[in-house]
Amino acid sequence: MNAPSEFLNYGPDAILMVGLNGRNWRLADYVARGGYGALKKIIAEKIPPEQVVAEVKKSALRGRGGAGFPTGLKWSFMPKNYVGDKYIICNSDEGEPGTFKDRDILRYNPHMLFEGMAIGAYAMGATRGYNYVHGEIWAEYLRCEEAIEEAYAAGFLGANILGSDFSFHLYNHHGFGAYICGEETALLESIEGKRGMPRFKPPFPASYGVYGKPTTINNTETFAAVPWIMRNGGEAFLELGKPNNGGTKLFSVSGDVERPGNYEVNLGTPFTTLLEMAGGMRGGRKLKACIPGGSSAPVLPGDLMMATDLDYDSIAKAGSMLGSGAVICMDETRCMVRSLRRLSYFYYEESCGQCTPCREGTGWMWRMVDRIERGQGRNEDLDTLTSVAGNIAGRTICALGDAAAFPVISFIRHFRDEFQYHIDHKRCLVPAYV
Numbered sequence: 498m499n500a501p502s503e504f505l506n507y508g509p510d511a512i513l514m515v516g517l518n519g520r521n522w523r524l525a526d527y528v529a530r531g532g533y534g535a536l537k538k539i540i541a542e543k544i545p546p547e548q549v550v551a552e553v554k555k556s557a558l559r560g561r562g563g564a565g566f567p568t569g570l571k572w573s574f575m576p577k578n579y580v581g582d583k584y585i586i587c588n589s590d591e592g593e594p595g596t597f598k599d600r601d602i603l604r605y606n607p608h609m610l611f612e613g614m615a616i617g618a619y620a621m622g623a624t625r626g627y628n629y630v631h632g633e634i635w636a637e638y639l640r641c642e643e644a645i646e647e648a649y650a651a652g653f654l655g656a657n658i659l660g661s662d663f664s665f666h667l668y669n670h671h672g673f674g675a676y677i678c679g680e681e682t683a684l685l686e687s688i689e690g691k692r693g694m695p696r697f698k699p700p701f702p703a704s705y706g707v708y709g710k711p712t713t714i715n716n717t718e719t720f721a722a723v724p725w726i727m728r729n730g731g732e733a734f735l736e737l738g739k740p741n742n743g744g745t746k747l748f749s750v751s752g753d754v755e756r757p758g759n760y761e762v763n764l765g766t767p768f769t770t771l772l773e774m775a776g777g778m779r780g781g782r783k784l785k786a787c788i789p790g791g792s793s794a795p796v797l798p799g800d801l802m803m804a805t806d807l808d809y810d811s812i813a814k815a816g817s818m819l820g821s822g823a824v825i826c827m828d829e830t831r832c833m834v835r836s837l838r839r840l841s842y843f844y845y846e847e848s849c850g851q852c853t854p855c856r857e858g859t860g861w862m863w864r865m866v867d868r869i870e871r872g873q874g875r876n877e878d879l880d881t882l883t884s885v886a887g888n889i890a891g892r893t894i895c896a897l898g899d900a901a902a903f904p905v906i907s908f909i910r911h912f913r914d915e916f917q918y919h920i921d922h923k924r925c926l927v928p929a930y931v
Contacts, residue, residue: 522604522605522606522607522608522640523644523647524647524651527606527608527609532608532724533608533612533651533653534724535616535723535724535725535727535728536612536615536619536653536658536659536724537659538728539616539727540619540659540661540663541659546619546620546621546622547620549616549620549727550569550572550573550620550621551569551731552726552727552730552731553569553572553726554569554570554731555569555730555735556568556569556722556726556731556732556734556735556743556744557731557734557735557738557740557741557743558719558722558726558734558743558744559742559743559809560716561716561719561722561746561747561821561822562679562715562716562717562718562719562821563716563791563793563818563820563821565809565818565819565820568715568719571703571713572617572620572621572713574701574713575621575623575703575711575713576703579622579711581710582623582624582625582710583621583623583624583625583711583712584623584624584625584627584707584710584711584712584713585621585623585626585712585713585714586626586628586629586681586685586688586706586707586712586714587610587614587626587627587628587629587715587716587717588629588679588681588714588717589603589629589630589631589717590629590630590631590632590672590679590684591631591634591717591821592631592633592674592676592679593679593791593793593820593821593823594792594823594825594840594843595752595792595821595823595824596749596791596821596822597749597759597823598718598747598749598759598821598822599717599718600631600634600637601759602717602721602747603630603634603637603638603640603641603717604636604637604640607640607641607644607645608644608648609721609724610628610720611628611644611645611648611654612653612723612724613719613720613721613722613723613724614626614628614667614720615653615654615658615665615667616723616724616727617713617715617720617723618665619663619665621713623665623713624664624666625665625666625667625668626665626667626668627667627668627670627707628641628645628667628668628669628670629670629684629687629688630669630670630671630672632671632672632673632675632678633674635671638671641669645667645669648667670688672687673687673693675687675693675847675849676843676847677847677848677849677895677897678693680695680896680897681702681714682695682696682698682702683695683849683895685702685706685712685714688707689707692849693849694849694851695849695851695894695897696894697894718746718747722744722745726744737763738763738764738765738808739764739765741809741810742764742765742808742809743764744763744764745761745762745763745764746761746762746763746764746807746819746822747759747760747761748760748761748762748807748822748824749821749822749824750771750772750774750824750826751823751824751825751826752824752825752827753779753782753826753828753831754772754775754776754777754778754779754826755776755778755779756774756775756776758775760774760775762774762807764807764808764809765806765808765811766806767805767806767807768787768789768802768803768805768806768824769803771824772784772803772826775826778826778828779828780828782828782829782830783799783828783829784799784802784803784826784827785799785827785828785831786798786799786802786827786831786833786836786911786912787799787802788817788823788825788904789802789807789812789817789819789824790812790817790818790819790820790822790823791820791821791822791823791825792825792840792843793896793900793901793903793904794817794819794820794903795816795817795818795903795904795906795907796817796833796907796908796912797815797907797911798911798912801815801816802815817907830927831927832870832915832925832926832927833908833912833915833916834866834869834915834916834919834925835870835925836908837866837908838863838866838867838870840904841859841863841866841867841904841905842867844863844900844901845859845860845862845863845901847897848897848901849897851894852892852895852898854888854898855889855893855898855901858886858888858889858898858901858902862882862885862886862889862905865878865881865882865885866882866905869916869919869920870919872919872924873923874916874919874920875920876920878920879909879913879916879917879920882905882909883905883906883909885905886901886903886905886906887906889902890902890906914926915927
């Protein structure tokens with residue numbers, strides 16, 4: 498989904514896509530807005546790498562791809578005295594249903610991403626990097642290829658950047674469209690030309706990553722926030738949000754709202770404010786349910802979501818996850834059984850099949866939900882579904898098993914009456930559903 502251009506500038510606090518209207522993504526426009534200024538300052542003043550890491554820690558920037566892990570802490574895991582190449586990788590493999598923020602950064606502000614990656618490489622002593630772009634977005638990949646050529650020609654990437662002894666070579670890598678490649682170790686396997694299947698951890702990528710070298714992987718939005726932090730200071734970034742939740746966040750709002758799109762707000766902003774920015778619920782209907790962090794996050798009832806703030810801790814307290822920031826809004830015309838069936842089928846199709854609980858359990862859950870939706874449900878199905886989901890979560894190599902289980906558990910927990918109605922009456926409880 499493309500965010501309308503008029504919704505890409507949200508005022509002076511916006512840090513990721515400020516002033517962008519879909520046309521001025523070129524290097525000259527980025528530099529005119531102060532782009533690459535942070536990288537220039539770091540190199541000119543020979544700021545120690547550990548000081549850069551410390552500033553990112555101070556900012557309370559947390560991973561924007563879903564896990565929410567503190568970015569500065571993650572950077573500090575890279576071995577400092579390692580002899581040989583170290584890598585950083587940008588995870589632009591945006592395959593989570595409901596999430597479409599990263600592709601707009603690639604489309605409208607690729608140089609901010611590249612500057613953030615170059616600063617990260619300087620801080621961690623990395624010499625090479627990859628921007629792993631989702632296989633189903635070709636135009637954005639081509640734009641990144643154009644932008645990277647501009648950055649090399651201007652001396653912001655490559656050997657002896659800006660005349661210094663710092664060298665960093667960056668490549669765009671077009672993926673294959675598999676959801677599993679969004680998992681960081683499956684992404685590493687894919688870059689190496691192998692089938693995208695998660696690795697056992699430990700060893701973690703910081704000690705054994707791509708090609709067996711130390712590697713740090715961050716999300717597109719995470720790297721894109723770094724230049725602002727280094728220009729304005731970690732404390733200023735932290736103050737945009739709230740303690741432990743620094744900065745602003747891009748939210749991909751979709752579903753039954755008047756104006757679906759990407760919206761950038763300060764972390765800690767009330768959900769009601771974001772919903773108002775998106776024009777409210779379509780047709781003035783009531784919010785029945787909301788998935789606040791992409792399809793893998795537990796669903797929340799509308800009343801609970803309306804009373805929740807948009808930050809990692811507040812949403813966790815409400816019983817879900819901020820995740821990637823994909824806010825999927827559903828009004829009272831939506832059937833929760835049919836919605837879960839669609840989600841369950843996605844995870845059944847996208848399981849890589851490596852782990853038995855996920856390989857067998859995702860198909861089992863989908864078939865049961867499908868049976869309930871078709872009016873053939875059994876009274877024992879709801880307890881069986883909950884049991885199967887509970888035996889998948891936490892028992893797989895990667896988090897795809899959790900991603901498949903959480904929607905099942907939460908949909909049944911919050912909307913069990915709808916599922917029971919399907920079983921008892923062989924039809925949907927929602928008469929207005931079409």
